Amino acid sequence: MAFSIKTFAIVAVLGAFAAPACAQTEAAPWELKPDMGYAYDKEGKTFSYKMGTSNAGELLKGAKKVPKGTLFFIGHNGQLYMRSGQYLEGDGKFKFGPDQ
Numbered sequence: 001m002a003f004s005i006k007t008f009a010i011v012a013v014l015g016a017f018a019a020p021a022c023a024q025t026e027a028a029p030w031e032l033k034p035d036m037g038y039a040y041d042k043e044g045k046t047f048s049y050k051m052g053t054s055n056a057g058e059l060l061k062g063a064k065k066v067p068k069g070t071l072f073f074i075g076h077n078g079q080l081y082m083r084s085g086q087y088l089e090g091d092g093k094f095k096f097g098p099d100q
Contacts, residue, residue, distance in 0.1 A: 040080060
């Protein structure tokens with residue numbers, strides 16, 4: 001079963017949201033590895049897979065690049081969303097951060 005790069009990015013974001021470090025208010029970088037595939041299945045579960053190169057051409061068929069400046073997040077309904085556009089304030093703070 002082939003997964004798109006967009007799907008990998010989405011699942012990686014889900015992993016970042018699930019990590020305990022996400023309780024911090026500061027932005028934390030997360031790393032996607034080129035030899036790993038990340039999946040978000042139909043039930044909303046996340047998986048990571050070690051990838052090979054023998055069928056990389058098939059993997060890239062139909063795959064789409066995720067635009068720079070894309071924000072991924074889980075809504076109150078548990079649904080995964082993505083949003084392109086401004087997500088930082090002029091001072092570099094996260095526009096949608098916790099109320100203070």
